[in-house]
Amino acid sequence: MKNIKALFLLLALFSIQKNFAQVWVPDNGDGTYTNPIIHADYSDPDVVRVGDDFYMTASSFNCIPGLPILHSKDLVNWKILSYALPKQPPFDFFNKVQHGNGVWAPSITFHNNEFYIYYPDPDFGIYMIKAKKAEGPWSEPLLVKEGKGLIDPSPLWDDDGKVYLVHAFAGSRAQIKSLIVVCSMNEEGTIANNDEVMVIDGHESEGTIEGPKFYKRNGYYYIFAPAGGVSTGWQTVLRSKNVFGPYEKKNVLEQGKTTVNGPHQGAWVQTQTGEDWFIHFQDKGAYGRIVHLQPMKWEKDWPVMGQDFDKNGIGEPVTTFKKPNVGKKHPIETPAESDEFNEPKLGLQWQWQANSQTNWGFPSSLGYLNLFCLPTIKESNKIFEAPNLLLQKFPAEEFTVTTKMTFNTRLNGESTGLIIMGLDYSYLNLRNDNGKLYLNQKTGTFDKKVAESETTPVLIKNNIIYLRVKIKKGGICNFFYSLDDKKYESIGSEFISKEGKWIGAKVGLFALSEKVTNDSGNVAVDWFRVTK
Numbered sequence: 001m002k003n004i005k006a007l008f009l010l011l012a013l014f015s016i017q018k019n020f021a022q023v024w025v026p027d028n029g030d031g032t033y034t035n036p037i038i039h040a041d042y043s044d045p046d047v048v049r050v051g052d053d054f055y056m057t058a059s060s061f062n063c064i065p066g067l068p069i070l071h072s073k074d075l076v077n078w079k080i081l082s083y084a085l086p087k088q089p090p091f092d093f094f095n096k097v098q099h100g101n102g103v104w105a106p107s108i109t110f111h112n113n114e115f116y117i118y119y120p121d122p123d124f125g126i127y128m129i130k131a132k133k134a135e136g137p138w139s140e141p142l143l144v145k146e147g148k149g150l151i152d153p154s155p156l157w158d159d160d161g162k163v164y165l166v167h168a169f170a171g172s173r174a175q176i177k178s179l180i181v182v183c184s185m186n187e188e189g190t191i192a193n194n195d196e197v198m199v200i201d202g203h204e205s206e207g208t209i210e211g212p213k214f215y216k217r218n219g220y221y222y223i224f225a226p227a228g229g230v231s232t233g234w235q236t237v238l239r240s241k242n243v244f245g246p247y248e249k250k251n252v253l254e255q256g257k258t259t260v261n262g263p264h265q266g267a268w269v270q271t272q273t274g275e276d277w278f279i280h281f282q283d284k285g286a287y288g289r290i291v292h293l294q295p296m297k298w299e300k301d302w303p304v305m306g307q308d309f310d311k312n313g314i315g316e317p318v319t320t321f322k323k324p325n326v327g328k329k330h331p332i333e334t335p336a337e338s339d340e341f342n343e344p345k346l347g348l349q350w351q352w353q354a355n356s357q358t359n360w361g362f363p364s365s366l367g368y369l370n371l372f373c374l375p376t377i378k379e380s381n382k383i384f385e386a387p388n389l390l391l392q393k394f395p396a397e398e399f400t401v402t403t404k405m406t407f408n409t410r411l412n413g414e415s416t417g418l419i420i421m422g423l424d425y426s427y428l429n430l431r432n433d434n435g436k437l438y439l440n441q442k443t444g445t446f447d448k449k450v451a452e453s454e455t456t457p458v459l460i461k462n463n464i465i466y467l468r469v470k471i472k473k474g475g476i477c478n479f480f481y482s483l484d485d486k487k488y489e490s491i492g493s494e495f496i497s498k499e500g501k502w503i504g505a506k507v508g509l510f511a512l513s514e515k516v517t518n519d520s521g522n523v524a525v526d527w528f529r530v531t532k
Contacts (some may be wrong), residue, residue: 021334022532023396026076027323029332033076033293034320035260037279040335040393041288041504042068044105044152044211047075047267047279048115052326054269055108055134056279056291057084057117061502062102063351063391064088067117069134070335075269075277075293075324077333080348082135084117087355089141090124097353097385099446100501104170105211105265107154116189118144118153122170126153126192144185145192149174155189156214156221156243164243165192166199166223168210178202180212180225182244197244202227206236206249211265218301223247226264231283234314235264237303253278253294253305256316260292263317268296268303273325278305282317286422286475286497287394288504295321337395337530341369346390350508354387361390361511361522368406369525371511373414380415381444381452383510384425391421391508394471394497395530401507402468403528404485405430407437409463410521413514418467420477422446422505426495428467428479430460432521437463441479441492446501455492471497475505 024039042058049055054075060066065083072078088094088102106119116130117138125146131138145153149170156164163185171177181196202209206227215222223238235253240246253263266280276296281289294306294317306315339347344363352360361371377386407416409432417439419427426443438457444450460483468480468488475497480488497505511523 021337021395021530023337023399023530025332025334027332028320031323032320033323035292035318036282036290037076037293038070038078038291038335039287039396040290042070042291043281043289043503045266045279045281045291046105046107046213047269048108048110049269049271050110050115050134052272053134055081055115057106057108059105059502060085060103060351061100062088062094062098062353063503064094064353064355065351066103067106067119067129068348069136071134072333073330074326075271075279077330078335079333080335082348084129084131084136084138085119085141091355095355095357095387097387099384105152107213109155109157111157111189116155118155118165120151120153120167122149122151122173124148126150126165126167128189142190144190145183147174149176152211153192154212154214155185156216157189158216158243161187163187163189164214166212166214168212168225178206178208178210180209180223180238199223199240199245199247200225200238200249207233209236213267215268217298220301221247222303224266224268224303226262227251228264229262230289231262233262233264235278235280235305239301250302251314252303253280253315253317256310256314258309258316258319260317263292263294263306271324271326273327275325276303277324278303284504286499286505287397288499292317293321293324294318335395337392339369339528340367341525341527342367349392350390351392352387353389353391357388360388364524367526371416371509371523371525373409373411373416373511373513373521373523375513375516377512380442380512383419383427383442383444383512384421384446386510386512388512389419389421389508389510391419391506393506394475394504397473398471398532400468400470400531401528402466402531403509404464404466404526406524406526407432407463407465408522408524409437410519411513411515411517414512414521416509416511416523418469418479418507419510420469420495420497420505420507422498422500424496424498426477426479426492426497427510428469428481428491429454430465430467431457433457437461439465439481439491443492443495458491469507471507
């Protein structure tokens, strides 16, 4: 009887863990929440409410699938629902790793019973995709405005049927920046016209101003725009009775004396009960741009975000606050992290470094993930250029990743392992060296002038191995391995993780080879678990 009770307890625990993570849960269970609501890199978040459901998207840069769609019932508990961009065009460009390129700050809206996402690619222009359901299928990307350096688009369907688009500029491509313009669009929102009007030049008072979001309320047009820089700035709001201006401006959210640096760039959203909220990010270095939720209200037709602790008329971010009133209570839920690979598809937490190819790997019907050892890079110290790295975001400030894998190597020089990837990287490398398996730690940098270092290899006498990395506060990583999942040996040296190109550090798996053949070894990954 005790064994049966224990079994039911384990099944219940497993069921609970499937619904939310162990390492970061913002819902306090007492009607309050603690920021961040997502301690993971969902950069430049935008949110829309449709009925009783909230949907979020975010920048994805070169990570594929791109444009994540997250779903919530209460603005605090979120899960990954789908991706709107399974492959990124132009395909010949994004079949290769393009660190920092690709999908920059998108916007998501709901119009005429359809979801619209406008997203910028700073090298090609502004794209639009749409769908009847947030989970898809989404339409093929349509280039609505071609040009270099056009970023951060947000549409507005006006009361009179006219359509407008606001956007900013990336100085690295356009050679102009800290400017926000408004242009008109056709009725379908498929063509953005070349009739831009500058509504603000931020050089004098706003530093860098970008990331605009377009709204209308009480006869005013509003442009919410982050200013002052990603890690140091504030939230500026512009308003005007005329869509093309002139616009007044007001600083509505700042760091103040809080620890939340650069609180800005996000979305105003209203609950079905009439409450107003603002979702934004905070740049947290290696952890990426994590997501916060601020209470919001209107005073004299200006938004007031967070709480004005120092009474200077500008809101500051809250840490713990009462949850949004959405009319009912909803269960705790968090974005997926661990993966048992028992489903016939990858978990939604996973992304590749480029458009995925069929031969990189796929789930097996036997309950594991197959990754094939392929020569996608010519030199081992260029692993940051490997498109077939399977990675996920850091989910919390402190966490542990453990994975069980079976290395079915066929050829000399094949390798697999567990990797922390960013502008600096470090990984456990299990390699076939003339028929024997050796494990060591390799560490390097995105700066191609700096050589990769490695520790003395350890002979591994079993092709089944458990690899582990523990991440402590500050992104400090320590690696371990085991042959029985009981006794873990430390290996290598401490590594301080670093953010990637516009993204946070990521953790994941790889399988590589040194030469092209008509067959490849593989690694069978039994599970990948994220724990405290």
